[in-house]
Amino acid sequence: MKIYCSHEAVKKNLQTDLYTRKLFSPPEIKVTPSSVIKGDKMMVRCDTRLDPLRGGTELHFAFYRDGRTVRGYDVSDTYRVRSSQLEDSGKYTCEVRMRSDTVRKMSDELYIQIHELFSPPEIKVIPSRLIEGDEMTVRCDTRLDPLRGGTELHFAFYRDGRTVRGYNVSDTYRVRSSQLEDSGKYTCEVRTRSDTVRKMSDGLYIQIHELFSPPEIKVTPSRVIEGDNMTVRCDTRLDPLRGGTELHFSFYRDGRTVRGYNVSDTYRVWSAQLEDSGKYTCEVRTRSDTVRKMSDGLYIQIHGLLEVDKRPEDSWEPNELCWAGMEDSSSSGRMLTVYGRLLSGKFSISKFSMTKARLGGVRIHVTEEIRPNVVPEACETLARPENMMVVAYMTTVVPT
Incomplete structure (x- = not known):
């Protein structure tokens, strides 16, 4: 059987193929x-x-x-x-x-x-207010995508742009006993172990507050005369929030310890001597010794009772000194313990005796024996030390 297809039918089918394929x-x-x-x-x-x-x-x-x-x-x-x-x-x-x-x-x-594999990190600090000596904990807080919870992250910490702790799996930087120099602008950076992702936090300024102010040496009285009771104080102020902190104080003269650590902020010398003169410093520390501070130095001069800068053979002006004395006989000869102050009259000095005395709160130190010459004259009434017989003299220098 033969099948005939018209030319138009073939053409139509070809066009259909061209459009559908x-x-x-x-x-x-x-x-x-x-x-x-x-x-x-x-x-x-x-x-x-x-x-x-x-x-x-x-x-x-x-x-x-x-x-x-x-x-x-x-x-x-x-x-x-x-x-x-x-x-x-x-x-x-x-x-x-x-x-x-x-x-x-x-x-x-x-x-x-x-x-995001993890959120942008944020610096957090505990406690929120830090005082020197406190343990400080700085945390680099971030959150991993829940689908990648097993991803290992590494953390680094910086203060003022300088590394304080390099990359580590711990997200926490600890300072066991924070000091003033730990203050600064802190940032942290987080990265993946492969370093394919890294992110830096914003900065957070952390201020370490003083536990106590730098100590200062103070002395009473301000002018110390030989024989005075001298009080040296190590003055400092505790932070009001830490008023119960126990502080210990030590004192030094010319770099040598004169009193070791003690809860008292005061060093006392009951009768100051010339050799107590020197450069004084004090140091304050906490009981746990986590914080300690040294004062600047203060030179304390112990002055002689009377610092005579003239020699016996020098010329002495009239009306310089009124004096009184108690006679004392000893194997070394006749000596006088002298009590006096600047008033009027003249005096002469001879023979070394190292005498010390006091009159009405004014002290003198005479390094020569003083002897009356010829005629005693009236002198201003002098305060008499207890249990001592005092005779007042106005001395007259007799030319030799």
Whole structure:
């Protein structure tokens, strides 16, 4: 049997084939992994299928993010990002064309979100108000993506831009006994073990407050005369919030300890002598010795009762000294313990005796024996030391 087909029918069938058979299907964007975390390797594929009858046709692929080319035409249908970053997020499309560019097709858009592996770190400090000697804990706070909870992070800490602790798996930096010099602007940085992702925190200024002020040496009386009771005080002020802190004080003269550590802030000398003169310092420390501070030096001069700068043979002006004395006979001869103050009259000095005396709060130190010459004259009434017989003299120098 013969079947005849009209020319018009054949032509119609050929036209139907031309319209229904495609060289390649419309491309589709696909991403691996389906959820991309910052630092992940990301593969974006431009998926299409060639007509089986044209399997050898060479296709070229291009990729775009937010309308901008991220990879130009290439025979590979895949765009790879080795370590995806947040800025790789966007609306992706791809375009496929024949080598001859006679056929080209664009995919629909696919929004790809790059998720944070961990949140931006934040510096936190405990306690919120720090006083020198306190233990300080600085934490670099961040949160891992729940899908990557096992990721190992490393943390580093900086003060004023300088490393105080290098990278470590611990998110905490500790200072056992914080000092004033630990104050500063702190930042921390977090990175993955492979260093594919790293983030820096904002800065946080941490102030270490003084537990007590730098000590200062103070002396009473302000002018110390030989024989005075001298009180040297190590003056400091505790932080009001730590008023119950026990402090210990020590005192030094010319760098040598004159009193070791003690809870008393005062060093007393009951009868100061010339050899007690010197440069005094004091040191304050906490009972636990976590904080200690040294004062500046203060030179304390112990003055003689009367610092006579004339020799016996020098010329003495009239009306310089009124004196009184108690006679004392000893194997070394006749001596006088002298009590006196500047009034009127004259006096003469001879023979060394190292005498010391006091009159009405005014003290003198005479390094020569003083002897009355010829006629005693009236003198201002003098304060008499207890249990001592005092005779007042106005001395007259007799020319030799």
